[in-house]
Amino acid sequence: MITINEHYAKLQASYLFSDIAKRVDGFQTNNPDKTIIKLGIGDVTKPLPQACIKAFHLAIDEMADEGHFRGYGPEQGYDFLREAIATNDFQARGADISADEIFVSDGAKCDTGNIQELFSRDTIVAIPDPVYPVYLDTNVMAGRTGTFESGRYQGVVYLDSVKENNFVPSLPMEKVELIYLCFPNNPTGSTISKSELKNWVDYARENKALILFDSAYESFIQDESLPKSIYEIDGARDVAVEFRSFSKNAGFTGTRCAYTVIPRTCRAYNSSGESEYLHRLWNRRHCTKFNGVSYPVQRAAQAVYSPEGRAQVKDLVDYYMRNAALIRSEMGGLGYDCVGGDNSPYIWINGQSDSWEFFDLLLDKAGVVCTPGAGFGKCGEGYIRLSAFNSFENVRLALQRIKEVLNR
């Protein structure tokens, strides 16, 4: 008899964004004349930067030519991209990361979801609340939690991110081993200072813990004093893995390219308490389960670091940040407390009412899709998240419609 992984039965019926997409499709089917504006999932709307398109085309031409054709590439990514990443994203900011510590992949979602495979089933996991659901759901699937009761999984240490702590969780009172952090934060848009991040690094060093740092939104940081990488903090190399993505800065959500950084000194421990390097383990996993990102996509990603690419990516980020500023000022003007939107593309809005009811109200009456805060965890109840990823015209129109509904 083939039996299933019973831990899947503990999960909520469907993944948050699939659930929302289903509701939105249902609404559209019943209201075919309504134009819906999507400020829900953080999916970009602007095309790829021209520099990336050019590199993409050139690489495809190479693939069409027998003399330049390439088959399987290195699982970890081509050196040209790994070098560009290490030099520009880390060394240029004083972070000691080398090319061979970069693992190029097809998405930060996959990497943040897959990394937990390296750790034992009884690992004590600390997860922020609210949180990007992937961190939590993948640990549930792996059997690292108990059942879901009163809005939370048993056995998980939740790190509340609430107004009282400026949406930056405090260190846990109990000992934890695997810590998920995401800054600029999804969903709240909050940021962490270098000194706050140093507290986490110190905690991980003192407690033999590991930090999984999701930095997918670093390019939206405007405040130069904020860390873009956890490796800007002394001592982080030994206790942190970092995830980055080309999805949000360069519009690669449909093209797929991201990377994970595992410094060679980053360690975990075996059951005898001896340290083991994670670089070796992740490399083993990566080579076994992944065959690399396609050559043209990696050439397109490399172009992000060219002078034209940099300028075009900055234009994209500025474009979405203008939307974010508008959302924040208009929602604030309506009397709602807002966080985020200044160093992140997400605005976390205290709707002071049930999140899903607020979601339904905006969808039914304004034709605007948001993400209900409760979908990100218990502490998200009462909030909604608006994303700045859409055209400026659509964002302006969405806000006009929202104002009409909420001012009634």
Ligand code: MLT
């Ligand atoms: C989000 O809306 O939270 C993100 O776009 C989801 C993702 O990147 O997978």
